[in-house]
Amino acid sequence: xxxxxxxxxxxxxLVCVWNFGWPEVKPIYDVLVAIxxxxxxxxLNKK
Numbered sequence: 477x478x479x480x481x482x483x484x485x486x487x488x489x490l491v492c493v494w495n496f497g498w499p500e501v502k503p504i505y506d507v508l509v510a511i512x513x514x515x516x517x518x519x520l521n522k523k
Contacts, residue, residue: 487517 490513495506 483517483521487513490517 491510494509494513
């Protein structure tokens with residue numbers, strides 16, 4: 477469970493960086509980046 481919290485926090489941090497770093501992008505790109513980041517985190521978690 478502790479590992480899940482670290483991974484989830486890292487994902488959340490990346491999503492926040494994306495949202496606050498590029499606030500002018502369309503909402504669909506926010507969704508796409510969140511999905512891509514979650515896939516990346518999932519693959520990193522598997523290793």
